[in-house]
Amino acid sequence: MAQVTGEITGVPGVCASTLGPGATNLVTGVANAFLDRAPMLAVTAQIPKIAIETMTHQRLDLHALFAPITKASISIGENTASQVAQAMDLAAAPRPGPVHLSLGSDVAIQECSSVEISYKRVQAWEASAGAVAERLARAQQPLVLIGLGATPAMAPAIRALVDTLNVPFLVTPKAKGIVSEDHPLFLGVASGMAIDRDIVDTIRIADLVLAIGFDPVECDKTWFARTGIIAIDSAPMAEGDYRPVEAVGNIVRLLSELKVEAKPWPEELAESRRAAIRRHPIESSSHGLSPLRVIEELRSAFPRDGIATCDVGSHKLAMGQFWRSYEPGTFFMSNGLSGMGFGLPAAIAAQLASPEKAVMAVVGDGGMLMMVHDLALIRELELPIVIVVFTDRSLSLIRVSESRKGIEPYGVDFRPPDFVKLAEAFGIHARRVSHITELKNSVERAVAERKPCLIDVPIDHREYYELV
Numbered sequence: 001m002a003q004v005t006g007e008i009t010g011v012p013g014v015c016a017s018t019l020g021p022g023a024t025n026l027v028t029g030v031a032n033a034f035l036d037r038a039p040m041l042a043v044t045a046q047i048p049k050i051a052i053e054t055m056t057h058q059r060l061d062l063h064a065l066f067a068p069i070t071k072a073s074i075s076i077g078e079n080t081a082s083q084v085a086q087a088m089d090l091a092a093a094p095r096p097g098p099v100h101l102s103l104g105s106d107v108a109i110q111e112c113s114s115v116e117i118s119y120k121r122v123q124a125w126e127a128s129a130g131a132v133a134e135r136l137a138r139a140q141q142p143l144v145l146i147g148l149g150a151t152p153a154m155a156p157a158i159r160a161l162v163d164t165l166n167v168p169f170l171v172t173p174k175a176k177g178i179v180s181e182d183h184p185l186f187l188g189v190a191s192g193m194a195i196d197r198d199i200v201d202t203i204r205i206a207d208l209v210l211a212i213g214f215d216p217v218e219c220d221k222t223w224f225a226r227t228g229i230i231a232i233d234s235a236p237m238a239e240g241d242y243r244p245v246e247a248v249g250n251i252v253r254l255l256s257e258l259k260v261e262a263k264p265w266p267e268e269l270a271e272s273r274r275a276a277i278r279r280h281p282i283e284s285s286s287h288g289l290s291p292l293r294v295i296e297e298l299r300s301a302f303p304r305d306g307i308a309t310c311d312v313g314s315h316k317l318a319m320g321q322f323w324r325s326y327e328p329g330t331f332f333m334s335n336g337l338s339g340m341g342f343g344l345p346a347a348i349a350a351q352l353a354s355p356e357k358a359v360m361a362v363v364g365d366g367g368m369l370m371m372v373h374d375l376a377l378i379r380e381l382e383l384p385i386v387i388v389v390f391t392d393r394s395l396s397l398i399r400v401s402e403s404r405k406g407i408e409p410y411g412v413d414f415r416p417p418d419f420v421k422l423a424e425a426f427g428i429h430a431r432r433v434s435h436i437t438e439l440k441n442s443v444e445r446a447v448a449e450r451k452p453c454l455i456d457v458p459i460d461h462r463e464y465y466e467l468v
Contacts, residue, residue, distance in 0.1 A: 001039050003033040004309075004332055004349035010151065011041040012091040012099075013349070019045040019105075022063065024168050028339050033067040033098045033250030035217050035336025036174060037148055039091040040098035041084075042066070046075075048106035066100035070359045073100040094234035095149075115302045129247040129257040134232045136210060142167050142263055143206035145190060148174030148335070149213025149233050150251065152328030155179070158212055165210075166262040168270055170199065173335050174216045177325030187270070188277040192220040192335075193320035194467040198276040204229060205269070213251060216242055217336040277321070279467065289436060291315060291390060292467065294321050297436050298360070298388065301443040305330060306358035307350045311343030311371075313364035314396040314464040321467075340364075344378075344387065345369040358386070359446045360376035365391040365416040375426040375454075384450040386443060389419050392461040400464055421456035430454040 001230030017026050023044040035039045041089045044062055047055050063073040071090055076083055087099040136142060144162055146169060162169050162179055168187040169179060176189065188197045200223050203209060211231040216224050216239070225241040232247050232254045247254050281293035295318055302308070305327050310319045310333040325331040332350065334342035347361035363371065367388050378385055395412040402409055423430035429451060433439045439457060446453035 001349040001352075002042075003036065003038040004346045005353060006033070006038075006039040006091075006096070007332065008329060008350065008353045010039065010092065010153075012041045012088055014041045014043065016043040017045070019047060019062075023062055023305070024061065027065065027069065028341070030066065030098045030100070031336050032337040032339050032342065034069045034071075035405070036334065037215065037336075038094045038098070039096040041087055041091055041101060042070070042098050043101045045108070046086060046090055046102045048104050048105045050106060052104075062102050066337070069098070070100045071097045073102065076101055076103045076107055078437070086320070094186045107193060117251045125433075127252040129232065131245050132210070132232060132247045132254075133258050133260065133326055135208065135230045135245055136258065137258055139263065141206055141265055142208045142210055143187075143203065144169035145203075145209050145211045145214050145229075146175045146178050147211060147214030147233075148172055148218060149215060149235070150175050152178070154213075154251050154255075155328045157255045161212075161255050161258065161260075164262065165260055166264045168265055168273065169203075170202070170318055172214065172299060173320040173331070173333055174218060175213065176320075176323075177328045177329040179215035180326045181218075181324045182326060185270075187273050189321045190219075192218065192221065192310045192317070194317045195279065195355045196221075196320060198273075202273045202276065205273070211244065212255070215336075217393065278323070282463045282466075287460040287462065288392065289434075289439070290463050291318050291459050291461075291462060292322060293436060294388075294390070294439060294457055294459065295319060298362070298443060299324055301440045302360055303358045303447065306360060306447075307332070307347075307354060309333065309343050309346040309350060309361045311361070311363040311367035312338050312340045312397075313367055313390075314392075314400065314461065314468055315362060315364050315390045315459075316465070317397070317468045319362055320440055338347060340367045341370040343367060344374040344385075347385045347387075348374065348377060348381075348383060352381075360386040360388060360443075362388045363391065364396075365393065365419070366395045366414075368419065369416070372422065375423060375428055378452050379427045383452060384446075385452055386448055387423075387452075387454040388445045389454065389456050390459045391416055391419065392459040394461055396461040396464050397459065397468065400468055403465065419454060419456040428452045428454055430456065432456040432458075436460065 005013030030042050039298050057445050066073045091099045168185045170190045209229045229244040231244040231316040236248050281290035307330050332346045344364040345361050351359040363465045397413045420430040442455050
């Protein structure tokens with residue numbers, strides 16, 4: 001929730017925990033924010049300084065724990081106001097990410113002294129886009145790739161550049177909606193989502209990729225290290241074998257410096273790449289509904305400006321590629337870390353930030369078992385979130401991976417609970433659907449009634465073998 005609050009508002013979301021197990025329980029969420037560039041403040045308690053050498057109960061070196069997954073780990077001392085202000089600034093500065101604050105219980109009960117706040121704000125590195133523009137001018141068949149560093153505020157400038165260049169563009173999952181996916185130049189979602197081979201083949205056809213806010217953390221392969229890339233971002237991303245020509249600083253300003261001419265692809269080539277990403281759903285069977293058909297129907301039944309959040313699993317790869325996003329800030333998933341358990345708390349944060357909008361969480365049955373406790377909060381706050389559970393009775397992403405390695409499915413299939421009864425036990429309306437028409441009607445009704453609702457959808461996981 002803190003991560004998605006930071007992603008939506010640009011202001012660090014704040015989460016707090018006790019010491020020991022409370023602090024360790026924050027690690028996955030903080031690491032997720034670190035890799036997904038989300039500004040966050042993670043505050044943990046700690047043993048009082050006077051006793052830390054002697055008291056071993058729940059004692060952990062929290063700075064050592066959080067240092068690798070934060071921009072800084074800070075012990076709160078006397079000048080609390082200044083330290084917190086610096087931490088907030090650091091979390092929001094390029095490259096955004098989490099900052100950890102450790103608060104000893106002896107410090108927590110002290111009076112905060114009145115100290116004048118004086119600190120140096122973090123400055124972004126500003127560079128010219130000249131080298132990028134020079135390389136772009138020489139390209140014959142460039143492609144635009146929009147990544148997670150592109151925020152909703154940058155959307156008009158990025159859309160203007162795409163229209164001026166008149167070249168096809170791809171987005172990464174965290175950038176869905178920055179340019180509408182019904183734009184005629186849209187060629188799909190890169191990378192690591194469904195039909196990834198077709199997407200990477202499309203990238204290889206280009207003689208140059210203009211990457212805007214692209215962070216390799218979103219890729220589960222290293223094709224980017226062997227691709228001609230020029231990059232515009234708010235922070236340098238070169239690492240290992242990845243050595244793009246970079247312009248680093250204010251992305252909107254740098255885009256405005258690019259004086260470019262249109263470089264359209266041959267229409268037949270662009271159309272062949274658009275055709276490569278089209279997939280036809282399987283027919284429904286006794287095993288369940290086609291996940292691709294379900295995604296299509298969910299999209300048709302859901303408001304254009306509604307917010308969709310997605311958990312991790314096979315359905316994530318299909319949602320990331322085939323769910324169409326038309327506006328910035330309307331799609332959220334965990335990608336850099338890809339941790340299960342993200343979908344429902346992300347939806348809660350989105351609904352709290354945008355109470356007037358329709359919000360939908362698409363989760364798998366394995367992920368739902370990790371997030372059942374969130375139903376209590378949804379019911380308590382009467383948040384009108386539509387929860388769609390893809391029930392395929394398996395950890396299907398691992399199942400597909402095992403199959404491709406010639407391993408018989410092992411340790412992945414399970415018998416899920418009755419999610420309808422489970423939701424009703426929390427006081428949330430729920431329904432199981434067995435036909436695509438029932439699904440569409442249920443979603444439309446839930447959106448119209450503005451009440452929490454869970455829809456259990458049986459899924460035929462065999463289609464994932466063709467998509468992921």
